[in-house]
Amino acid sequence: xxxxxxxxxxxxxxxxxxxxxxxxxxxxxxxxxxxxxxxxxxxxxxxxxxxxxxxxxxxxxxxxxxxxxxxxxxxxxxxxxxxxxxxxxxxxxxxxxxxxxxxxxxxxxxxxxxxxxxxxxxxxxxxxxxxxxxxxxxxxxxxxxxxxxxxxxxxxxxxxxxxxxxxxxxxxxxxxxxxxxxxxxxxxxxxxxxxxxxxxxxxxxxxxxxxxxxxxxxxxxxxxxxxxxxxxxxxxxxxxxxxxxxxxxxxxxxxxxxxxxxxxxxxxxxxxxxxxxxxxxxxxxxxxxxxxxxxxxxxxxxxxxxxxxxxxxxxxxxxxxxxxxxxxxxxxxxxxxxxxxxxxxxxxxxxxxxxxxxxxxxxxxxxxxxxxxxxxxxxxxxxxxxxxxxxxxxxxxxxxxxxxxxxxxxxxxxxxxxxxxxxxxxxxxxxxxxxxxxxxxxxxxxxxxxxxxxxxxxxxxxxxxxxxxxxxxxxxxxxxxxxxxxxxxxxxxxxxxxxxxxxxxxxxxxxxxxxxxxxxxxxxxxxxxxxxxxxxxxxxxxxxxxxxxxxxxxxxxxxxxxxxxxxxxxxxxxxxxxxxxxxxxxxxxxxxxxxxxxxxxxxxxxxxxxxxxxxxxxxxxxxxxxxxxxxxxxxxxxxxxxxxxxxxxxxxxxxxxxxxxxxxxxxxxxxxxxxxxxxxxxxxxxxxxxxxxxxxxxxxxxxxxxxxxxxxxxxxxxxxxxxxxxxxxxxxxxxxxxxxxxxxxxxxxxxxxxxxxxxxxxxxxxxxxxxxxxxxxxxxxxxxxxxxxxxxxxx
Numbered sequence: 176x177x178x179x180x181x182x183x184x185x186x187x188x189x190x191x192x193x194x195x196x197x198x199x200x201x202x203x204x205x206x207x208x209x210x211x212x213x214x215x216x217x218x219x220x221x222x223x224x225x226x227x228x229x230x231x232x233x234x235x236x237x238x239x240x241x242x243x244x245x246x247x248x249x250x251x252x253x254x255x256x257x258x259x260x261x262x263x264x265x266x267x268x269x270x271x272x273x274x275x276x277x278x279x280x281x282x283x284x285x286x287x288x289x290x291x292x293x294x295x296x297x298x299x300x301x302x303x304x305x306x307x308x309x310x311x312x313x314x315x316x317x318x319x320x321x322x323x324x325x326x327x328x329x330x331x332x333x334x335x336x337x338x339x340x341x342x343x344x345x346x347x348x349x350x351x352x353x354x355x356x357x358x359x360x361x362x363x364x365x366x367x368x369x370x371x372x373x374x375x376x377x378x379x380x381x382x383x384x385x386x387x388x389x390x391x392x393x394x395x396x397x398x399x400x401x402x403x404x405x406x407x408x409x410x411x412x413x414x415x416x417x418x419x420x421x422x423x424x425x426x427x428x429x430x431x432x433x434x435x436x437x438x439x440x441x442x443x444x445x446x447x448x449x450x451x452x453x454x455x456x457x458x459x460x461x462x463x464x465x466x467x468x469x470x471x472x473x474x475x476x477x478x479x480x481x482x483x484x485x486x487x488x489x490x491x492x493x494x495x496x497x498x499x500x501x502x503x504x505x506x507x508x509x510x511x512x513x514x515x516x517x518x519x520x521x522x523x524x525x526x527x528x529x530x531x532x533x534x535x536x537x538x539x540x541x542x543x544x545x546x547x548x549x550x551x552x553x554x555x556x557x558x559x560x561x562x563x564x565x566x567x568x569x570x571x572x573x574x575x576x577x578x579x580x581x582x583x584x585x586x587x588x589x590x591x592x593x594x595x596x597x598x599x600x601x602x603x604x605x606x607x608x609x610x611x612x613x614x615x616x617x618x619x620x621x622x623x624x625x626x627x628x629x630x631x632x633x634x635x636x637x638x639x640x641x642x643x644x645x646x647x648x649x650x651x652x653x654x655x656x657x658x659x660x661x662x663x664x665x666x667x668x669x670x671x672x673x674x675x676x677x678x679x680x681x682x683x684x685x686x687x688x689x690x691x692x693x694x695x696x697x698x699x700x701x702x703x704x705x706x707x708x709x710x711x712x713x714x715x716x717x718x719x720x721x722x723x724x725x726x727x728x729x730x731x732x733x734x735x736x737x738x739x740x741x742x743x744x745x746x747x748x749x750x751x752x753x754x755x756x757x758x759x760x761x762x763x764x765x766x767x768x769x770x771x772x773x774x775x776x777x778x779x780x781x782x783x784x785x786x787x788x789x790x791x792x793x794x795x796x797x798x799x800x801x802x803x804x805x806x807x808x809x810x811x812x813x814x815x816x817x818x819x820x821x822x823x824x825x826x827x828x829x830x831x832x833x834x835x836x837x838x839x840x841x842x843x844x845x846x847x848x849x850x851x852x853x854x855x856x857x858x859x860x861x862x863x864x865x866x867x868x869x870x871x872x873x874x875x876x877x878x879x880x881x882x883x884x885x886x887x888x889x890x891x892x893x894x895x896x897x898x899x900x901x902x903x904x905x906x907x908x909x910x911x912x913x914x915x916x917x918x919x920x921x922x923x924x925x926x927x928x929x930x931x932x933x934x935x936x937x938x939x940x941x942x943x944x945x946x947x948x949x950x951x952x953x954x955x956x957x958x959x960x961x962x963x964x965x966x967x968x969x970x
Contacts (some may be wrong), residue, residue, distance in 0.1 A: 214559060215264060215278060217252040217286030221271070226250030227291060229320055229382065233265040234278075241710075243616060252286065255559065255616050266291065310340065310817045310826065312765040314671070314707040315388060315718030315773075317341070317815075321380040322406075325824050325859035328867040328896040330420070330907045330944050332375045336401065338857055339385045340771065340815035340828045343873070345917065346938070352853065353775065353811045353832065354387050354399035361403045367548050367570055370488055370510055372403075374447045376416060376434055376946070379405045387775075388720040388761050390703040391660045391675025392621060395725045398757065406436075413437050415949040424940035426454035426481075432488075441496045449488040455937035456481050463744055464929040465789065465797055466841065470527040472795055474743045476536070478520030487511040500557055506550045514542040516578075522741060533585040536741070540578035540595075547571045560613040570603040582742055592640040595739050599633035601730075621662040621675075629654045635736035648736045649688055656681045662703075669711050675703040679725070685750050687735050693750045699725065716765040724759070728752040728783065732801045744787075744797040753803050756780040770816050777809045782836075784881040787928035797928055807836035807881060824859035838882045840924045851878035865898040875919070882925050890917040907944040915939040 215234070219227045230247040232254050243256050247266075254264070259281050266274040271291040278284055309326055311318045319339050321327050326335050337344030341352045348369050351357050359366040366372055383403040393400060415435045422428040432449040457480045465472040487510070494504035518538040524531045548570050555563040578595040609623040630653045637646040660677035680698040684691070700723075707718035734748040761775040781803040790796040813830030831852050838845045853875045860868040873890040894909040917938050922931035 213256055213259065213280055214283040215252065215254045215256075215280070215286065216284070217289050219247060219250045219252050219266060219289045219291060221291055221293065227268060227271075229322065230266050230268045230291075233267070234262050235265065237261055237263075244710075252289065256280065257615055309338075309819070309824065310815075311768065312716065312763070312771050315386070315705065315720055315761065315763040317385045317771070318382065319384065320382045321377070322382065325861070325867060325869065327377050327380070328894075328905075328907075329377055329869060330894055330896075330909045330942060332372055332377065332380070334871075334894070334909075335377060335380065336372075336383065338826065338871070339383070339401075340826075341387065341813060341830070342385060342401075349401070351385065351387060351399040351401075352813075352830065353777065353809065357385070357399040357401045358389075358393065358397045359401045359403065362405055363402075364504075364506070364550065364552060364566070365568075367550070367568060368508065368510065368546065370449075370486075371490065371508060374432070374449055374488055374490055375403070375405065376418065378416070378946075378948075379434070381406060388703075388705070388722050388759060390662055390673060390705065390722070391677035391701060392623065392662050394625075394658065395677060395679045395699070395701045395723075396727055398724050398726075398759075412439075413950050416946055417949075418944065418946040420942055420944040422453075422940050422942050425456040425937045428453040428455075442493070443495075444493040445490070446492075447488070447490040449486070451484070451486040451488075453484045453486070454482065457937050458935035460933040462929075462931055463787070463797055465743070465795065466927040466929075467789070467794055471525075472743065473525040474522065474741070475525075476520045476522040476741065478518055478536075480516065480518040482514060482516050484512065484514040486513075500555060502554045502556075504552045506548075508548040508550075509546070510548075511545045512543070516540045516542070522582075524743065530586070532587050534742070535583040535585070536580065537583075538578060538580045540576065542574070542576045544572070544574040546573075560615075562611040564607075564609045564611075566605070566607045568603070568605045570601075572599075572601040574599045574601075578739070580739065591742070593739055594636075594638040596636040597633065597736070599631060601629070601631040603627065603629040617666040617671075619664045621660075621664070623658075623660050625656075625658040627656045627658075629730075631730050633734060633736060635738075637737060637739060646737055650734050650736055651686045652730050652733065653684050654681060666709055669709055671707055671709050673703075673705040673707075677701040677703075681727075685733060687750075692735065693733070697754075699756075701725070714767050718763045719761070720763075721758075721760050724757040726755040726757065726783070728754065728801070732783065740799065743795065744799060746799045749800050749802060752783060752801055753781045755782050755803075769818055770814070772814045773812070775811045777811075779807045779809075781805070782807045782881060784883075784925070785923075786882070786925040787923065787930050788926050789928065797930075799930075804836070804838070804881070807834070809834050822861040824857075826855075826857040828855040829853065832878065834879050836879070836881055838925060841927060845882075845924060847879045847882075849877075849879055852876040865902070867896045869894040869896075873917075878919075882923055884922045885919040886921075888917055888919045889914055903948045905944075905946045907942070907946075909942045909944070911940050911942065912938040 219230055221227055227247070227250045231244065232247050232252065233244040234242050234254060234256060236242050242262070243254065245254055262278050262280055264276045264278055266276070266289065268291060271293055274289065274291060276286065309320055309324045317340050319326070321335060326338060329335050333344040333349065336342055336349050343350050343352060349357060359369070359372055361371065361375070381404045383401055386400040386402070389397050389400045413436070415433065417433050418431070420430040422430070429452045430449065432447065435446040437444045459480060460477045461475070463474040465474070489509040490506070492504065492506040494502065496502045516539065520536045522534040522536055548568065551567045553565045576595070576597040580593040580595065582591045582593070584590050605625065605627040607623065607625040609621065612620040614620065632651045634649050635647065639645060657680045658677060660675060662673065662675035664673045665671060678698065678700050681696070683693065683695045685693040703720070703722045705718060705720040708716045732748055732752055733750050735750055736748065738746040740746055756779070758778045759775060761773060763771065763773040765771045783801050783803055785799055786802045787797050787799050790798050810833040811830060813828070815826070815828040817826040818824070829852070831850055833850045834847055836847045838847060855871070855873045857869065857871045862868055871892050875888045877887045878885045891913040892909065892911045893913070894907060896905060896907045898905050915938060918934040918936045920931065920933045923929065
């Protein structure tokens with residue numbers, strides 16, 4: 176630790192002085208901006224006495240000029256302005272009558288309870304209530320309303336997130352096209368494991384937004400962000416939900432769980448438990464071609480892979496608001512997983528078109544893991560203009576993998592048995608402190624510091640029955656990361672801008688069997704700039720942004736331990752990997768509020784790819800290892816459109832990607848410039864007030880990701896939801912991957928090696944989900960919600 180402090184002291188001291196200087200300049204040059212903000216507060220409820228999920232709040236002067244506005248969640252009305260006078264407040268929400276309230280603003284005003292009246296229309300003798308628009312755009316972000324829209328009737332949180340423009344969901348989780356795996360926040364708290372997201376149920380979600388160009392406020396390796404707002408702690412009372420999902424595919428799977436939410440006075444709490452019993456059966460054909468000077472070795476394998484996995488997830492959270500100024504929350508997450516594999520394959524080895532050997536390979540194994548995550552958050556708000564937030568996380572992860580692989584030779588009788596064992600312990604701790612200063616309703620400063628430390632110790636063993644060439648390694652990796660950032664936001668009448676600067680300094684150390692193989696220190700700056708419109712007009716909004724990001728190698732990519740693949744190849748990490756630097760520029764335009772067009776350019780320095788290279792000592796063996804190439808480029812152009820027509824909703828998302836990358840192959844260079852296309856269309860039907868049908872289709876043309884070629888894929892799914900007993904019981908029937916085309920085949924070319932895989936995955940399934948809600952939240956007047964400081968300012 177002393178070495179770490181010495182290496183970073185000068186850099187962090189200089190950065191601290193820089194932050195202090197900016198703060199002093201802001202205090203000196205902006206005192207004229209700072210005026211006391213007057214608040215208009217209250218609680219907005221529907222005619223059934225439940226809090227309104229979503230409203231627009233617009234404040235007009237006596238000349239009918241809009242002076243400020245914001246949005247309201249959970250019925251909490253909180254709007255600020257810095258000038259006294261006579262105004263009138265207009266509250267709007269689709270499906271409800273507009274409400275206008277005159278206000279004499281001399282001091283802060285408390286309006287108490289405000290009731291909105293429902294409007295409806297008749298269609299073929301069926302009364303249908305209007306729905307909120309699902310998707311909007313502001314400052315380059317897609318804002319997706321879930322509560323009171325057709326999205327709330329989808330079966331899972333992944334289905335909901337996958338409906339956002341540019342977001343794709345599959346068995347591996349969530350990704351943003353062109354921006355990779357997003358960092359996800361739930362109610363302002365960063366998610367440490369995607370399983371936390373999967374535990375959310377659709378009826379818990381109010382809304383979420385997708386930010387493809389996160390500012391310097393976020394870590395330098397975060398290229399996209401999804402922020403989810405839920406109903407936790409929003410109402411007073413107790414609510415409990417039980418649910419079960421039966422999955423019918425090649426093998427039967429089941430998911431069961433419960434949710435409980437409690438809120439009373441200053442205390443709020445929630446409990447979640449999931450049990451997953453998942454099984455699948457996949458058919459995979461793979462090949463590896465090794466081009467030697469003496470000839471070509473062709474290694475092909477057809478395998479049947481069967482996996483059975485049992486997961487337990489427990490989530491416990493509690494919060495206490497000591498006063499309007501102090502709020503404390505705690506969360507504990509336990510995840511336990513056991514996975515059993517039983518794979519069988521037929522391998523054939525050719526050399527110069529002649530069969531050299533054939534094997535029957537059986538691979539049985541067990542993978543056990545458990546993680547414990549403890550999180551704490553504290554918020555101090557001394558006034559409406561100031562907010563100090565603290566977050567701390569502790570993560571402890573253990574994993575054990577054991578495999579027994581038997582190679583039964585049919586020709587040369589060189590049978591072998593391989594025993595593979597891997598045991599790892601990892602832990603991480605993060606501390607983050609952030610200060611927000613709202614100089615006035617249009618000017619905001621943000622200061623933050625963060626420290627994180629990650630450690631991993633992995634022991635790997637490979638034992639061969641036929642030889643004495645056993646392999647064992649003990650790898651220890653540690654990474655310390657310091658970060659500091661500042662952000663300035665200024666919203667003018669028609670436009671606004673946001674400028675941020677972040678510094679990250681890290682010290683990385685890796686040891687293999689006690690020997691230091693990498694000891695590296697770096698410090699880099701990451702600027703971000705955004706210019707955007709603020710309610711410029713109803714037919715035109717825009718944003719332009721630039722961000723600089725970094726992708727550091729993962730521990731798995733750096734770990735030099737061997738991982739058995741087959742008798743002619745293995746996988747190994749590369750401790751010499753460099754981080755990838757990304758520069759992104761994006762322009763985003765919204766027309767008529769529901770048509771969005773964007774274009775972005777990405778430049779990558781030192782991108783990482785998984786290459787296949789020949790073993791120096793045994794050229795007939797292929798080593799798959801990550802390496803850096805010099806650079807790559809990518810252009811993305813996309814368009815999305817969404818519209819609601821009473822009982823019918825339509826969302827369309829399409830785009831094209833132009834890559835530019837050079838890959839060395841067979842002594843020359845392959846230039847990859849072939850464009851790829853994607854297309855998604857979603858339709859939602861309100862059949863009756865308790866019956867909802869959704870259809871979704873995704874298409875991805877053949878595409879290129881660095882050296883990997885992917886074939887075209889498409890995914891067609893359908894979902895039908897029916898409610899009973901005043902919506903206490905819901906039954907959802909969904910059919911996924913109807914065409915069984917959602918998985919692409921892939922092919923690699925690098926150096927003197929080709930590899931590829933044809934996939935026939937267990938992806939087509941029918942899901943039957945039952946949910947039953949016990950008790951309902953009771954409405955209560957709350958002067959301040961958990962989202963007080965997160966409400967959007969006038970745009």
